[in-house]
Structure formats: structure tokens, C-alpha cells
Amino acid sequence: MKQNRFVRNILLGIENLLLHKLRSFLTMLGVVFGVGSVVAMLSVGEGASKEALEQIRKLGSNNIIISSIKSIDEEAASTAHSHMSIYGLTYEDHDRIAGTINTIKQTAPVKLIRKEARLMSRAMELRVVGTTPQWFELVKRPVLAGRILLDSDIRDKSAVTVLTEFGARKLLATENTIGQPLRIGGDYFEVVGIIKSESGQAGNIQIPDQQVDAYIPIDIARKYFGDIVTRRTSGGRERELVELHQIIIDVDNTDNVESTAVALEQLLNRFHKKKDYQISVPLALLKQAEATKRTFNIVLGSIAGISLLVGGIGIMNIMLASVTERTREIGIRRAIGAKRKQIIVQFLIETVVLSTLGGIVGLGVGVLIPMAITYFTEMPTVLTLLGVLLPLLISISIGIIFGLYPAINAARVDPIVALRHE
Amino acid sequence: MDNESLPARQNDIVRLENAYKIYPMGAEQVNALAGVTISFKQGSFWAIMGPSGSGKSTMMNIIGCLDHLSKGHYILQGHDVSNLDDNALSDIRLKYLGFIFQSFNLIPQLTVQKNIELPLYYLGWDAIESAKRAKELAAMVGLQGRLGHRPTELSGGQMQRVAIARALANDPQILLADEPTGNLDTATGEQILELLAELNRQGKTIIMVTHESYIAAYADKRLHMKDGVIDSIEGNGDEAK
């Protein structure tokens, strides 16, 4: 019975709104656009930040990546003839880091080599990384065929290589390539495995395996190819001595990542005269991305708030006009015996029906926009339950908040004044 | 103030005792009612007459529980309702009173049926019962075929019939009519009065404001107001009625 009455009240509200279809529709528009923009922005924002967070997670949130960089004056000096640039991380750095900082669980040194390679009849320049089996602990990728580098390869100084998916594609290598010889520079390596690779970038940090075609044991790399790289340039020859290009570090605990980064900086600073290295902390990026998301949410919330406020004021405005226009009706209802509370409920329901309807239509618009964005731009968008429920809840609240004043105004109508002959 | 209040009798349905309605007008005061004492008996039919501004509408508003007295008492069916709050007065209007207005005061957007059902809606009747009752009432006032029409599609006389049906929906004790024929031509006005007289014969107490003596002739009692006080009472009904 009570329920029935509530439903009848809502039906009465809808009936009244249908009497002024165009006006109701126009009044709703503010809320439609308000809610629509909230839903759309939430879903675009959620999609963007989800992608960013995923990228960072791929780097490993417990990892720290130290990279060698050429300092500015080294860059300037290298233009001189027959100058050799010496910079970057050293084998000693790696040993010191692994040996002195006890929050570090494991490390992987990275030596980058570009060499002509040949597999069967196919020749290519490959990007080869000399590293240790720890790499595969730190940059976990599924094995597609064969195996990864093992401790025994290091111990036995085996000339073996593991291809990445990129490298395998370049060389047209398949499962059948396992066991075959791959010539790198002038030396032969046995292909022992192919692993999956990831591409992408998080902030300014590249995913470690993005530019890698093949892995070989670091000691072999050093023995076969040395540390000096000679490049022919237009001005002549350019020589560089870089021992390690990267050191990837796995910290034992997420809480220790930042303090470890500080300790690394201090340690390296002691042994490097020039700033020829750079420390990247994915976790810091993660935190930065989260902070950016928070800021984004605040900005978004404000924009949404303003547009919903405008929508709400629009509704209030129309409802106030409607109350004035319907003074006589209110007077009649009051004279017949309607209580003030019942008049308030009647007008409040009308406003809430209006704003909720606006909210539902807005939700439809707000869901279509991100779908269209994803369809046309491949930008990811994510529709969360909260992203749907929140705007609906807000539109209902808008109806109540902005409907209350007109409804109270309606209840204040004095039937004697309202019914006086015109 | 001379309070020559008569003792309230059992069959007094409406009784005003030394009733004042005072409106402040700047420094002055307007006494719309200036000490009225009168009893209306159950089942009587009254016409209230008097020049414009004499306090007729004010008296109707008080009796109709739409307004409060400034001073004095209003006793409705033996209960002093002078000091009730807005909610309680609304409840009395809903359950015991029916209003008929000069300008009909139907809700133009609602059909005849919905207009008649309006009091039932606030009484909490369910939709089916309400529709049934609306149909009966429409038949009673001679509007059986018109339930689906809007008020604007009806003549003045028909609109007033709808208003009467609506006033009867809650089966009230008292019908209050402020110039019910003011907007109608003579013939239609007389038809409406016939209907009211019939309702009075069925037991409704009717209090009606009118300017026209041929309309007032339908009532058993005529109360003449002047400057907020009772000027005279004439009646053809017996005292006991």
C-alpha cells in the first residue's frame, strides 16, 4: 500500500513532466551534459591511468634501473679527432652495488653491443645484451621455445644466445632454430631459446627488453667484443669505452626502494667524477602517476561539479517558475486537504524524476563517448561500476538539493491567496 | 467586550464565539470580523449576504479551516479548532469539509475523473476504489459521459458540477460555497442550486455566500453581514432544524 503510493507519486510526477515535454527536456539537458561529461571523463581518465600504471608495473615496482649516459662535456670533447670517450657504469660499480647495499636482493648488469649477425643465409645488425641469468628474474618473460641463460652457461663460459621475439622475427628464427649456430660479429653462438618480449615506455623509462634482439652471457661478451666501440661518423672515427650500459636492481621490499635509490646515488657519486649515469625508479614514476591521477580526478571533479551545479541551477530555476505558474493548483490541493509535506513531496519527486532521467540519458551519452573514442583512437577507456553509479547518485542528489527550495516555496503557498478570484 | 455567547447546543455543527479577524493595515487595523457569535445547525442551508468587504469571505475561510481567528473561538462539531496547527487543519479539510468556488478551481491538466479523485488521493484510497467512486459521483451530478474530458472542454455549469462532485468525494459533513453561481448564467445557476438543495435534503450542511437574493432564496437561513459584524438573520427554517 505504502509502496503503491510511492509509485503513484512517481507516476504523477512523470505525468506532470509530460505535460511540458519540451520544457522538461530542455531542463534535463544541463544534467544530461553534466552527467555525460562526468561518465566520459571518468572512463577516459581511468583508461589512461590504467595503461600508465600497467606500463610501470611491467618495469617492476621493486626495480631500480641505472643507465650510463654521456655527460655534456664528454659529448663536446668527442667531436675532436681520435678522442676516446670513457664514461658510464663499470664492472666495479656493479660488484660494489651488489656487495655493499644489503637491501638489494639481486642485480643484473647490462652490456649493449651492436653487431652484424648471420643466421643461415639471413644477415642483420642485432642489438645484443650481455648479461647474467639474474636478468631473467628481474625482467620476467615467458619462454616461447628452448630455455633462458643459466648459471651453468656463466660457469662453463658457454657461447650461447637467447633470442627475444624481436630478434627471432628479424632473423626469421623459429622453434627449429634452437641448437643452430648464430654468428655474431666473428663468433658463433648456439641459439638455446626464444623468449617473449614486451614493448612500451613508462614515463621516460623504456621497458628494459624493448631494444634487445639477443642475450649472451656477459663474460663472453666482454671476452669476445671488449669494451671499446668504434663508430664511423662523417668527421672520422668516434671511439667510446663503456663497460656497462645498465644495471638493473631488484630491491627486497617495496618500502626500501626509495632509500636504496638514495644509497645508490651516494655510492656512485663517490666513484664518478662526472654525472655519467642516471637512476630511474619505476616506483617513483608509479607514485607520480598516481599523484597525477589524483590531480586529474580533482580537476575532473571540479569541472563535473560545475557542470552539474549549472544543471542543478537550471532545474531549480524552471521548478521555481513552475511553482509560480502552478500556484493555483497548489492552492486547490491545499484547500482540499493536502498537507505541506505532501506538496513538498510532490514537487520534490517531480524534480528528482527530472534529474534522474537526465542522469540516465547522460549516462547513455557518457558511455557512448568513450566507446567512440576507443573505437576511433584505440585509446583505452575503462567503465567502472563506481563511474556509473556515482553520476547517477549525484543526479538524484541534485534533484533533491535543487528541488528542495522550489518545493518548500510551493508548500508555503497560502491557499486563500492562491484561490482568490482572478 | 460583551460576550453574549449562547450555550452551544448538541446539533450545532459550526459555532463561532466572539470571533475576530484583525488585519493590521499600517498604523490602522481592519476588523474583517469584529466579534461574531453564531451557530450553524447540522443539516441547515445558509446563505451569507452583505456588501463587498463586509467579511463574508473571511468568515468562509475561517469556517473552512483555511485561516485562524485573531481572537475568539471556532467550535467545529463540538471541538475547539481555533488553535490547531496547519497539519491538523489540513486533516479537517480533508475529512469533514467540501469546497465549491466561484471560479470552479479545477486543475486544468487533469481529467474530470482525476479532478474528482483528488481528495481520495490524499485520503490514501487505492486507484481502483477511487475510480469507482469518481464514476458514481459523476453520475450523481449528471456528468456520466465526461470522465475523460479536460475541464477546458466543459461548460461553466458542467465545471461547477465537477467541482461539486469533487467536494463530495470525501463525503463531507459540511459544504462551503463562496458565490458558486457567480460565474454562471441564471438558468445554469438555478440548476446548480437545485443540486445543492438536493444535497441539503440528503443531510449535508451547506454554507453559501451569494449576492443574489433569488439564489439566497434556496437557503433556509440568510445571514446579513456588515462591517465584520452580523447585521441581521432571517430564516424560513424552523429553529430546531
Ligand SMILES: Nc1ncnc2c1ncn2[C@@H]1O[C@H](COP(=O)(O)OP(=O)(O)O)[C@@H](O)[C@H]1O
Ligand atoms: N489578507 C488581507 N489583508 C488585509 N485586509 C484584508 C485581507 N483579507 C480581507 N481583508 C479586508 O477585510 C475586509 C473583509 O474582506 P472580505 O472578507 O474579503 O469581504 P467580502 O468577502 O465580504 O467582500 C475587507 O475590508 C478587506 O479589505
Ligand SMILES: [Mg+2]
Ligand atoms: Mg468575498
